[in-house]
Amino acid sequence: MRLVIILCQLCFILRIEAQIPDACIVSDTNRPPENSDITVVCGTEYMDLSIYLCPMYQALYNESQMVLNDQITTPECYGTPDWTVDPPVLKFRFPLNDSSISSCNNNFKITNKVGTGEFSDFSNVQFVNISGTVTSIDPSVAMITYRSQILYKFSCFYPMQYLMNNTQLAVSGVNLAIRDNNGSFISTLSMQLYQDELYLEELVIPQTGLNLKTKIYVAVKATNLTDRFNVLLDRCYATTSPYPVLNTHYDLFVGCERDAQTKVELNGESQNAHFSFEAFRFVQHKNQTVSTFYLHCITRLCEVSSCSQLLPDCGLAARRKREAPDESANATITSPIIVVRKQRTGEAQTLSASNGLSSEANYSGPVVAVIVCIVILAIILVAMAAYFTLYISRRKPIIQ
Numbered sequence: 112m113r114l115v116i117i118l119c120q121l122c123f124i125l126r127i128e129a130q131i132p133d134a135c136i137v138s139d140t141n142r143p144p145e146n147s148d149i150t151v152v153c154g155t156e157y158m159d160l161s162i163y164l165c166p167m168y169q170a171l172y173n174e175s176q177m178v179l180n181d182q183i184t185t186p187e188c189y190g191t192p193d194w195t196v197d198p199p200v201l202k203f204r205f206p207l208n209d210s211s212i213s214s215c216n217n218n219f220k221i222t223n224k225v226g227t228g229e230f231s232d233f234s235n236v237q238f239v240n241i242s243g244t245v246t247s248i249d250p251s252v253a254m255i256t257y258r259s260q261i262l263y264k265f266s267c268f269y270p271m272q273y274l275m276n277n278t279q280l281a282v283s284g285v286n287l288a289i290r291d292n293n294g295s296f297i298s299t300l301s302m303q304l305y306q307d308e309l310y311l312e313e314l315v316i317p318q319t320g321l322n323l324k325t326k327i328y329v330a331v332k333a334t335n336l337t338d339r340f341n342v343l344l345d346r347c348y349a350t351t352s353p354y355p356v357l358n359t360h361y362d363l364f365v366g367c368e369r370d371a372q373t374k375v376e377l378n379g380e381s382q383n384a385h386f387s388f389e390a391f392r393f394v395q396h397k398n399q400t401v402s403t404f405y406l407h408c409i410t411r412l413c414e415v416s417s418c419s420q421l422l423p424d425c426g427l428a429a430r431r432k433r434e435a436p437d438e439s440a441n442a443t444i445t446s447p448i449i450v451v452r453k454q455r456t457g458e459a460q461t462l463s464a465s466n467g468l469s470s471e472a473n474y475s476g477p478v479v480a481v482i483v484c485i486v487i488l489a490i491i492l493v494a495m496a497a498y499f500t501l502y503i504s505r506r507k508p509i510i511q
Contacts, residue, residue, distance in 0.1 A: 113369060114239070117331045117347045122385050124354070125298075126439070127146075130173075131169075131193070132164075132165075132199070134163065134165075134194055134197075134198075134199050135165035135169075135198075135199065138164045138165045138197070138199070138397055139198065140164075140165040140166055140198040141166075141168075141169060141208045142166060142169055143166060143169055143170060144163075144167070144169070144170055145166070146501050148162055148163040148166055148440055149161070149162045149163075149233045149245070149265060150162075151265045151266075151267065153267035153269065154207075155207075155269075155335075156206060156207060156335055157204050157205065157207065158204070158241065158265075158267055158349065159201055159203070159204050159206055160190070160202065160203035160204075160245065160263075160265055161200045161201075161203075162177070162190070162200060162201045162203075162245060162263060163198055163199070163200055164192055164194075164198070164199040164200055164201050164220075165200075165435060167201070167247070168416075169258060169263065169339070170247070170258065170261055172179040172247045172248075172258070172261060174190060174191075174192040175189070176249075176386060177189070177190060177201060177245055177246070177247055177248070177261070177278045178245070178248060178249065179203060179205075179216075179217070179244070179245055179246055180215055180216040180217065180242055180243045180246070181244075181246055182214070182215050182216055183248055185214055186216070187214060187215065187402045188215040189235075189246075190202055190203045190209050191203075191440050195344065198446045203245065205217075205365075207241070207337060210336075212241065215243065216243070217239065217242065217243040218240070218242045218243060218274075219239065219240075219241055220239070220242075221237055221238070221239055221414050221417075222237070222239075222240065223236070223237055224236055224237075224238060224356070225349045227489055229288055232329065234495050236270065236411065237271045237411070237412070237413060237414065237417070237421070237472060238268060238269065238270050238271060239268075239271060240266060240267070240268050241266065241267050241269070242264070242265065242266035242267070242483070243264075243266075244262055244263060244264050244265070245261075245262075245263040245265070246260065246261065246262050246263075247260055247261040247262075254406065258320075270413050271412040271413070277315045285455050289330065295448050300331065300333055300410065301332050301334070302329065302330070302331050302406075302408070303328075303329075303332070304327055304328065304329060304330075305327075305450075306326070306328065306329040306331065307328065308326075308328060308387070308470075310328055310330050310385065314327060314328070314371070315401075316450055317450075317451060318450070319401070319450075319452050320400075320401040320402075320450035320451050320452030321449070321450065321451050321452065322390065322451075322452065323389075323390055323391065323451060324372075324390060324391075325389065325390040325451075326387060326388075326389055326390075326439040327387060327388055327389070327390060327449075328385065328386075328387045329347075329374060329385070329386050329387065329388075329406070330376045330383055330384070330385050331384045331385075331408060331410060332382060332383045332384075333382045333412070334382075335373070336382055336412075337391075338382075338476070339415060340382070340412040340413060340414060340415065340416075341379055341380060341381055341382055341412065341413055341415055341418050342378075342379070342381070342382050342383060342410060342411075342412065343364075343379040343384070343410070343411050343413045343418060343421060343422070344364075344378050344384045344386070344408055344409070344410055345377060345409045345410070345411060346362070346364065346365045346366070346408070346409045347362075347363045347364055347386065347407065347408040347409075348360045348361060348362045348363060348365075348406075348407055349361045349363065349404045349405065349406055349407075350404065350407065351393055351395065351396075351403070351404055351405070352405065361391075361393070361438060362388070363388050363406075364386070365493045366423035367423050367424075367425035370388065371462050372388055372389040373386060373387070373388040374386060374387050374388075377414040378422070379418040379419070379421065380418070380466065381412055384410070390449075390451045391451065392451050392453070397454070400452065400453050401451065401452045401453065402450070402451045402452075403449065403450050403451075404449060405449075406449070406450075430431070457505050
């Protein structure tokens with residue numbers, strides 16, 4: 112019986128060797144496996160693996176015998192061969208979501224590091240590392256084998272904090288996907304302006320600009336994102352420049368410190384972040400009809416279970432964090448400009464009246480003085496008339 116099994120195994124090996132594809136016979140990769148055989152692309156929505164096929168055949172395996180993390184019973188954990196390229200490759204692609212990561216048993220690890228560069232003020236910047244292996248399945252059924260195992264290891268390291276720079280306030284909102292650079296984890300960030308506190312009606316900015324103190328509601332949203340993470344805003348500030356330079360800027364909020372008119376309504380609790388502020392003008396635009404500015408937000412992801420720990424503790428004094436090697440990746444989204452117009456004199460008087468000031472507050476100083484003098488003179492005349500009437504009524508009995 113053992114002899115029969117051994118003969119079957121030898122036949123199987125010879126059959127595989129005889130079935131080496133023509134594309135591999137003339138390929139430079141028709142050799143034993145090497146470390147350079149695998150290429151990993153850490154995309155925004157997917158992780159892509161590409162492994163040379165010919166070394167697998169050289170090692171007496173084929174594409175049907177290579178699987179992610181030994182998950183041999185899960186169809187989506189097998190690759191797809193591509194014989195149209197030179198050299199031929201076996202491709203694996205899996206989306207960056209909970210179901211795919213867990214189904215193929217990839218390792219998913221969250222680490223904390225000190226913020227650097229743009230984020231050096233923040234002590235807890237989180238990173239996620241996704242890693243795994245592509246291994247060969249040995250078809251041998253005996254106690255021994257003459258095949259060497261093939262094992263490819265891969266990993267992607269994603270920073271979870273981004274700078275939404277060069278972002279102007281939007282008229283109708285813009286969604287732009289972040290480029291597929293290694294280390295970009297958020298697939299899409301969008302910023303949208305609304306005119307109501309329910310975040311239903313989009314804000315339309317007229318060409319003449321918004322009125323001062325117009326309430327602006329801002330929503331920052333991450334899409335195509337695993338439900339492991341929420342969106343956390345660390346800082347939002349305005350500049351007159353489209354670039355996030357801090358030489359001339361105004362902070363709407365930084366941690367616990369915020370402008371008196373700014374209200375952070377939702378932060379670190381879902382994949383949406385909400386805050387509101389009132390339209391203002393930069394003093395340097397005082398001689399201009401309209402004032403324009405740009406909004407920049409430093410945004411990051413936080414794991415749902417640890418978001419509350421990353422929110423600023425407003426009971427403690429802010430402290431600057433020490434520097435560390437720069438490992439942060441920036442992502443840029445851009446939307447149209449916000450325009451605030453110069454308030455006219457008549458409009459300023461109407462605004463004062465609507466705030467509960469009496470109509471007399473709109474009178475000039477000389478007019479008020481004249482009115483006061485007339486009132487005093489009228490009081491004096493009435494008093495004199497009353498005095499003479501009383502004096503004459505007392506004199507009549509004496510004369511009689």
